[in-house]
Amino acid sequence: MRRVYMDANATTPLLPEVVEAMRPYWMEHYGNASSIHQQGQRARTAVDQARETLAEFFGCHAAEVVFTSGGTEGDNTALFGLLHPGDHLITTSIEHSAVLAAADRLAHDGIATTKVDPRPDGLIDPMDVLRAIRPETRLISVMLANNETGVVQPVEEIGRIAAQTGVFFHIDAVQGAGKIPIDVNRIGCHVLTISGHKMYAPKGIGAMYVRKGTPLDPLMVGGSHERRRRAGTENVPAIVALGKAAELAMHSLETGAMHRLAGLRDRLENGILAQIPGTGVNGSGTPRAANTSNIWFDQLEGEALVIALDLKGLAVSGGSACHSGATEPSHVLMAMGLDKTRARASLRFSLLKTATEEDIDYALEVVPAAVGRLRELAPELAGTAG
Known part of the structure; x- marks a missing residue:
């Protein structure tokens, strides 16, 4: 894989x-x-x-x-x-x-x-x-x-x-x-x-x-x-x-490597937002580090999506690695005014400076599929929660 x-x-x-x-x-x-x-x-x-x-x-x-x-x-x-x-x-x-x-x-x-x-x-x-x-x-x-x-x-x-x-x-x-x-x-x-x-x-x-x-x-x-x-x-x-x-x-x-990385980041964001409804970028429209994107996916638990993507070979994060395993939503996103549901449904994609176009292609293949599958399962899981 x-x-x-x-x-x-x-x-x-x-x-x-x-x-x-x-x-x-x-x-x-x-x-x-x-x-x-x-x-x-x-x-x-x-x-x-x-x-x-x-x-x-x-x-x-x-x-x-x-x-x-x-x-x-x-x-x-x-x-x-x-x-x-x-x-x-x-x-x-x-x-x-x-x-x-x-x-x-x-x-x-x-x-x-x-x-x-x-x-x-x-x-x-x-x-x-x-x-x-x-x-x-x-x-x-x-x-x-x-x-x-x-x-x-x-x-x-x-x-x-x-x-x-x-x-x-x-x-x-x-x-x-x-x-x-x-x-x-x-x-x-x-x-x-x-x-x-x-x-x-x-x-x-x-x-x-x-x-x-x-x-x-x-x-x-x-x-x-x-x-x-x-x-x-x-x-x-x-x-x-x-x-x-x-x-x-x-x-x-000096050689413009961050401009290249920002282009890959933007392509990833635009591709996800175009393919998956109910998504958005936290912090969009502001100056951002070239490699970082934080995206919310409505009707999902971010932790479930992290696991689903990991099973497909894509490593992403639900937020700060120093709080992995924490049950509380991100204090950063909450301070920005997101409600707990959307904060918990947000993932961070942060690219290495060695990232390639092929890496973005792969993410744009597996993320929509994983989101679609989890959203299909969500009503079934809610029905068995009691």
Whole structure:
């Protein structure tokens, strides 16, 4: 059976070039980057080179790049490292749980949070952020691209608001990195976080941009690694891999690969909407990450459709992979105003950058068939429910 993977927002495979870049650092160049002998200094050179690449990727100085274990650690560091009792946090109701759960924990320390709701199309209105600012507001945290809908937020406008009001600004760029050009100076953020496994590097590695002078308390303490901003022996193979992935991502952005991917995404959407009645795109009409589409299918349970498509070789998602198995509908779609039934009937299709026309052909063959079959079964199942 042919298998087509359309769940890139959950995770991506390692690109061959990434594997080759990191391979020597598993067994040949295994030194600790903090050691002063030759093996250690070879590892240090590799880490420094990756840091320079990430600095180019972010548009910052190398000294402002901090390596982490991934997006969750980065998001947690931004919130726990900048906020103190009595402070006020502004975020949105459509953030990843790495931000929302951190905000909930901070509430126990006396840190109030305002969660700004999106418009029905999934966009955050910068004016709503401005209206939420209080004298004690210390941090605004907004994602660059939503992990479920792909909607790209107006972070530059929000960054200007943060600058004008003297508030720190954090960007969760996990789903935007590699799909949208990042320039931290243009955005105006103080902290920005990415994760390697969303951009064809391994799981367990990520990076942060931390603007020089930002008083960010470290989440991990111990040694003096990462200029005392993140303790722990550097994961040299994964850092090298992330550097290579960032290099490849910059090349993809420069050569128009995302335009090709957006064309495939649009063809998939248009084909599904043309062939299947009772469907629509969540977040349509807004700027979106080139690879992401979130489609609702009326008269269906999304989980049943995910399973049916998987049996046909097509891997898609009902939403955030971090909430797989959850019985509650997507908090992102609910915040956009969908009712529970339609939210549960929504699927996310997120394309790899290696996706082909043939992959789209296959999806347009199996999705209508699976939807038709499940809708035929729906009345029968309802009749036996009692």
